[in-house]
Amino acid sequence: MLDTRCSTRLGDVLMQVPLLDLKAQYATIKNEILAAVSQVLESQQCIGGPKVAELEEKIASISDCKFAVGVSSGTDAILNCLMSLDISAGDEVITTPFTFFATVGCIVRVGAQPVFVDIDAKTFNINPELIEGMVTEKTRAIMPVHLFGQTADMDSIMEIANKYNLTVIEDAAQSITSIYKGRKAGSIGRAGCFSFFPSKNLGGIGDGGMVVTNDKELYERLLIMRNHGSKPKYYHKYIGGNFRLDPIQAAALLVKLPYLEEWSEGRRRNAAYYDKKFAGSFVKIPYINPDCVSIYNQYCIRVPRRDEIMTHLREKNIGCEIYYPVPLHQQECFSYLGYKEGNLPESEKAAKEVIALPIYPELTEEMMDYVADSVLEAVHSS
Numbered sequence: 414m415l416d417t418r419c420s421t422r423l424g425d426v427l428m429q430v431p432l433l434d435l436k437a438q439y440a441t442i443k444n445e446i447l448a449a450v451s452q453v454l455e456s457q458q459c460i461g462g463p464k465v466a467e468l469e470e471k472i473a474s475i476s477d478c479k480f481a482v483g484v485s486s487g488t489d490a491i492l493n494c495l496m497s498l499d500i501s502a503g504d505e506v507i508t509t510p511f512t513f514f515a516t517v518g519c520i521v522r523v524g525a526q527p528v529f530v531d532i533d534a535k536t537f538n539i540n541p542e543l544i545e546g547m548v549t550e551k552t553r554a555i556m557p558v559h560l561f562g563q564t565a566d567m568d569s570i571m572e573i574a575n576k577y578n579l580t581v582i583e584d585a586a587q588s589i590t591s592i593y594k595g596r597k598a599g600s601i602g603r604a605g606c607f608s609f610f611p612s613k614n615l616g617g618i619g620d621g622g623m624v625v626t627n628d629k630e631l632y633e634r635l636l637i638m639r640n641h642g643s644k645p646k647y648y649h650k651y652i653g654g655n656f657r658l659d660p661i662q663a664a665a666l667l668v669k670l671p672y673l674e675e676w677s678e679g680r681r682r683n684a685a686y687y688d689k690k691f692a693g694s695f696v697k698i699p700y701i702n703p704d705c706v707s708i709y710n711q712y713c714i715r716v717p718r719r720d721e722i723m724t725h726l727r728e729k730n731i732g733c734e735i736y737y738p739v740p741l742h743q744q745e746c747f748s749y750l751g752y753k754e755g756n757l758p759e760s761e762k763a764a765k766e767v768i769a770l771p772i773y774p775e776l777t778e779e780m781m782d783y784v785a786d787s788v789l790e791a792v793h794s795s
């Protein structure tokens with residue numbers, strides 16, 4: 414039978430390359446996942462339990478951290494961190510506007526004020542050179558986001574944080590096991606937040622997340638806060654939430670974890686393949702800082718006439734996406750912060766030029782040729 418997802422032009426059938434093909438991944442581990450989920454169901458340990466504890470231990474270990482707390486999503490990882498650090502009204506948190514909404518949504522949900530710093534045009538990550546100028550006596554924390562699988566320039570960020578006694582929370586939702594100068598994402602600041610959203614390199618079969626830290630006091634508070642701030646049970650010193658990680662998610666993630674390195678390596682191999690295809694063209698390929706090993710959660714190119722090129726790719730059944738079309742300082746819900754167009758020019762420019770291409774490890778060279786040739790065709794036709 415003809416598989417149109419990966420067939421070349423054959424008669425009238427166009428090749429189709431989705432942005433991500435989770436069915437291709439699932440096909441390779443289906444029996445393991447079904448067995449692991451079934452084990453949880455048979456045990457009827459529906460909340461917490463050994464699977465969650467085992468995953469926490471393993472994620473802490475691969476992240477070079479002492480502690481990990483499984484939570485219900487990457488969003489709740491960030492929210493729990495902020496709440497556990499008592500960041501609240503009157504506090505400012507410095508972060509990037511070029512990120513997924515959750516980073517900043519959580520800052521605002523605890524009552525704090527997000528303070529945006531523009532990105533480095535090459536890496537898409539927060540530009541550390543612009544941070545110090547935004548520190549005030551209200552600043553409590555810096556939240557760098559390790560975007561698309563590459564860590565921010567953590568040495569420079571930590572230097573500023575240490576100088577002003579600020580807490581650093583790494584939003585590593587897209588960058589589990591990513592490396593900065595030999596150190597793992599999430600292990601450099603006070604805490605690191607991961608997401609197990611299904612499209613992440615380590616994705617669950619639903620929502621999930623984790624906080625890692627080397628700070629025992631913070632770890633203990635995170636544990637309490639994920640259970641409505643209660644310890645002992647039904648005695649509430651704090652107001653927390655239900656931020657618990659589902660054991661069915663933990664079981665599925667434990668199946669996937671041994672493959673994570675191989676999958677990230679596959680993404681790096683695919684990125685190198687695209688890089689070569691785009692060499693010498695008008696396509697700007699992702700820049701990887703020599704201090705970093707990216708896990709390429711996304712492969713985002715920059716192109717002129719972006720929207721035309723995306724239309725062309727979609728006509729050719731190629732999945733592509735804009736991460737992110739509207740920087741957060743320009744979102745309607747944050748208009749009260751008073752930012753104007755032109756305030757954060759690199760983020761605004763990136764939002765107009767980026768396209769994420771399929772990068773998942775199961776891609777074949779034939780599929781990547783089809784994607785890259787289609788991009789080049791569109792970029793060079795004017």
Ligand SMILES: Cc1ncc(COP(=O)(O)O)c(C=O)c1O
Binds near residue numbers: 489513558609620
């Ligand atoms: C940078 C960033 N932060 C936070 C999150 C939130 O994670 P989740 O979707 O698991 O809540 C995501 C997920 O997409 C993300 O990409």
